[in-house]
Amino acid sequence: MFDVSAAPRRLESYLSGRWSAGDGEGKPLADAATGETVAYIGAEGLDRGAALQWGREVGGPALRRLTIHERALMLKEIGLKLMERKEDFYQENFRTGATRRDGFVDIDGGIGTLLTFASRARREWPNAHVLPEGPVEMLSKDGSFVARHILSPLEGVAIHINAFNFPVWGMLEKIAPALIAGVPCLVKPGSQTAFLTESVVRAILDMEILPDGALQLLCGSAGDLLDHVMPQDAVTFTGSAGTGRKLRTHPAIVENSVRFTMEADSLNAAILGPDAGPDSEEFALFVREVSNEMTAKAGQKCTAIRRVIVPAALEDAVIDALKERLGKTQPGLPDADGARMGALVSLGERDAVRAQVERLRAEAEIVFGDPGEVRVASGDPQKGAFLGPILLRCASPMEAVAVHEVEAFGPVATILPYEDVEGAIQLARKGRGSLVSSLFTNDADVARDVTLGMAPWHGRVLVGNRGSAKTSTGHGSPLAPLIHGGPGRAGGGEEMGGMRGVKHFMQRTAVQGTPEMIAAITGEWVSGAPSRADVHPFRKSLAELEIGDQVLTDAREVTQGDVEHFAEFTGDTFYAHMDSDAAKANPFFDDRVAHGYLIASFAAGLFVSPEPGPVLANYGVDNLRFMTPVYFGDTLRVRLTCKAINPRENAEHGEVRWDCLVTNQDGETVAEYDVLTMVAKTWPMPEE
Numbered sequence: 297m298f299d300v301s302a303a304p305r306r307l308e309s310y311l312s313g314r315w316s317a318g319d320g321e322g323k324p325l326a327d328a329a330t331g332e333t334v335a336y337i338g339a340e341g342l343d344r345g346a347a348l349q350w351g352r353e354v355g356g357p358a359l360r361r362l363t364i365h366e367r368a369l370m371l372k373e374i375g376l377k378l379m380e381r382k383e384d385f386y387q388e389n390f391r392t393g394a395t396r397r398d399g400f401v402d403i404d405g406g407i408g409t410l411l412t413f414a415s416r417a418r419r420e421w422p423n424a425h426v427l428p429e430g431p432v433e434m435l436s437k438d439g440s441f442v443a444r445h446i447l448s449p450l451e452g453v454a455i456h457i458n459a460f461n462f463p464v465w466g467m468l469e470k471i472a473p474a475l476i477a478g479v480p481c482l483v484k485p486g487s488q489t490a491f492l493t494e495s496v497v498r499a500i501l502d503m504e505i506l507p508d509g510a511l512q513l514l515c516g517s518a519g520d521l522l523d524h525v526m527p528q529d530a531v532t533f534t535g536s537a538g539t540g541r542k543l544r545t546h547p548a549i550v551e552n553s554v555r556f557t558m559e560a561d562s563l564n565a566a567i568l569g570p571d572a573g574p575d576s577e578e579f580a581l582f583v584r585e586v587s588n589e590m591t592a593k594a595g596q597k598c599t600a601i602r603r604v605i606v607p608a609a610l611e612d613a614v615i616d617a618l619k620e621r622l623g624k625t626q627p628g629l630p631d632a633d634g635a636r637m638g639a640l641v642s643l644g645e646r647d648a649v650r651a652q653v654e655r656l657r658a659e660a661e662i663v664f665g666d667p668g669e670v671r672v673a674s675g676d677p678q679k680g681a682f683l684g685p686i687l688l689r690c691a692s693p694m695e696a697v698a699v700h701e702v703e704a705f706g707p708v709a710t711i712l713p714y715e716d717v718e719g720a721i722q723l724a725r726k727g728r729g730s731l732v733s734s735l736f737t738n739d740a741d742v743a744r745d746v747t748l749g750m751a752p753w754h755g756r757v758l759v760g761n762r763g764s765a766k767t768s769t770g771h772g773s774p775l776a777p778l779i780h781g782g783p784g785r786a787g788g789g790e791e792m793g794g795m796r797g798v799k800h801f802m803q804r805t806a807v808q809g810t811p812e813m814i815a816a817i818t819g820e821w822v823s824g825a826p827s828r829a830d831v832h833p834f835r836k837s838l839a840e841l842e843i844g845d846q847v848l849t850d851a852r853e854v855t856q857g858d859v860e861h862f863a864e865f866t867g868d869t870f871y872a873h874m875d876s877d878a879a880k881a882n883p884f885f886d887d888r889v890a891h892g893y894l895i896a897s898f899a900a901g902l903f904v905s906p907e908p909g910p911v912l913a914n915y916g917v918d919n920l921r922f923m924t925p926v927y928f929g930d931t932l933r934v935r936l937t938c939k940a941i942n943p944r945e946n947a948e949h950g951e952v953r954w955d956c957l958v959t960n961q962d963g964e965t966v967a968e969y970d971v972l973t974m975v976a977k978t979w980p981m982p983e984e
């Protein structure tokens with residue numbers, strides 16, 4: 297499909313159900329490394345308002361008809377199929393100036409993020425349309441009025457306005473959480489690298505896995521797109537702070553209180569701990585990390601290290617070590633064998649980086665590299681946007697302004713010396729909000745002081761030392777389970793962070809009512825809601841089981857013999873079970889008490905229905921609490937109620953959560969917890 301030597305293609309947008317190029321020839325997009333025209337881009341005359349309406353009216357309802365797990369399974373299938381096609385994307389990746397290693401972060405990283413969301417959604421969330429969140433809140437003494445929070449999908453479109461630097465990851469990490477939430481997406485990639493995004497979107501749509509309207513693409517200017525946003529839409533933006541500010545205050549965004557998530561210029565830092573002398577492992581790790589972050593993606597990463605904060609006494613040693621490493625890294629054609637560093641995305645961006653370096657030079661001197669003269673390992677520095685690494689040094693970083701404000705979006709970093717740990721923290725905070733900073737130290741006190749000092753100003757902090765030298769994922773890699781975003785200058789947004797990221801595309805609603813109403817609305821049984829105790833619920837398959845199905849057990853006395861037998865048998869001879877005087881001296885007990893785990897074991901003995909049947913396995917308990925001590929002679933009873941049923945999409949079983957309440961002869965709650973089981977969808981189960 298991708299013949300990179302073919303004539304430049306006219307990029308198309310996919311809006312309102314069809315591919316269309318829009319009017320005119322479009323603007324040429326150059327190969328970052330050779331200057332050859334790759335494609336033409338433009339979206340003149342395309343109806344952006346109609347596209348948003350199509351997403352809301354067609355895509356949204358279709359996605360919302362599916363359960364969370366069904367949506368996640370679609371993403372899994374898409375991710376696996378994209379993996380099969382990834383070599384095609386790598387070929388186009390070179391044309392953005394990125395090496396194969398850079399492409400790994402964008403392409404494999406993007407697909408991996410999609411797959412991570414697909415898997416976590418099925419593991420962590422119910423196979424449902426609505427997500428109950430948090431505990432049931434008791435709002436009345438008699439339990440007749442309760443509340444629960446629920447999350448439901450926004451009914452608008454998630455508009456993702458992305459930067460040029462991660463044409464694949466930048467799109468996939470944003471559409472994955474939105475689609476799992478049940479919200480259709482319209483992606484507007486950064487124009488300069490939109491040809492790669494277009495190829496991936498084309499591949500996704502060709503799979504015909506997503507319902508109509510779930511994914512749209514706008515290749516070209518955003519035009520009047522934001523004039524058409526409505527209250528249920530959400531906008532995410534990655535790019536420059538200037539554009540972000542303009543969009544965040546767009547009248548339609550303000551008027552409709554549209555959720556706006558922004559990730560912009562961030563002056564990330566790396567700090568070398570005062571303990572990390574030139575011979576330490578941490579020193580070597582630090583130098584490697586700084587040099588990698590300067591050269592990966594030619595420094596065009598939102599997380600790249602811009603400020604290199606080092607003890608004043610180690611400044612010269614760090615500069616020497618960095619010079620040696622950077623001296624081995626020359627930019628060149630990204631597809632050349634062994635290419636270590638590719639090109640900036642365009643000649644225009646190179647001009648912009650040079651201008652930013654000039655601004656930095658007002659406060660800092662260049663100690664390595666030359667913004668004017670470019671030496672290349674391969675390629676033509678006139679035609680390709682090559683620029684070698686540039687290291688600056690600022691002698692008075694506490695007084696300086698530009699080094700904490702100017703994001704030279706290329707292979708550029710500035711050394712900032714500090715006198716003491718407090719000074720290092722202050723320098724990091726002068727970035728006024730960053731996506732990530734890292735600290736290299738083997739001293740746990742330094743790690744704590746610096747991390748806690750930086751945390752309010754950072755979305756992520758990485759502490760590197762010899763213990764994680766081989767396993768660390770590195771300063772610059774945002775990871776799907778961790779949040780990505782930062783306060784202040786970094787935009788004030790937050791993305792990913794595991795399933796937290798999905799909630800950004802959902803509305804949280806507090807629902808109040810009787811337990812019966814809350815159970816019906818959330819699909820989860822709540823104490824006080826109707827229940828029935830006919831057939832033992834362990835005899836019911838998922839086809840027959842309903843929330844509220846219950847078993848009320850006989851009573852069982854707990855004797856001294858039981859407790860002593862359990863103590864001997866398990867080896868748990870803790871004094872509170874064995875020694876009356878010692879137990880009485882304990883402020884919580886009047887005498888010897890039964891083991892908590894004996895209570896849980898007796899409870900299982902009381903509620904279980906032992907013959908083979910649809911309950912296949914017990915895989916744990918949640919929220920186990922022992923509330924009232926059990927003394928010799930007390931009697932226990934169990935009420936076990938089916939609380940939540942979660943059928944697996946692609947299996948013959950599902951998970952059932954049971955509310956387990958253990959009470960004593962006085963009706964006091966002795967223990968409370970959720971029992972987690974696997975239950976067959978039908979019984980007997982179909983033969984393999």
Ligand code: NDP
Pocket residue numbers: 457458459460461484485486487488516517518519534535536537539540542543559560561562597598599645648703704705
């Ligand atoms: P921009 O802010 O110019 O563009 C980001 C996105 O916004 C692109 O998709 C762009 O589209 C779009 N856009 C631009 N103007 C508008 C508008 N008026 N309405 C709607 N959408 C708009 O950033 P660039 O990607 O061009 O990068 C410029 C600089 O931003 C970099 O040099 C770097 O300093 C910084 N940057 C910071 C990042 C970070 O996360 N820290 C990431 C990337 C860039 P189009 O491409 O069509 O103009």
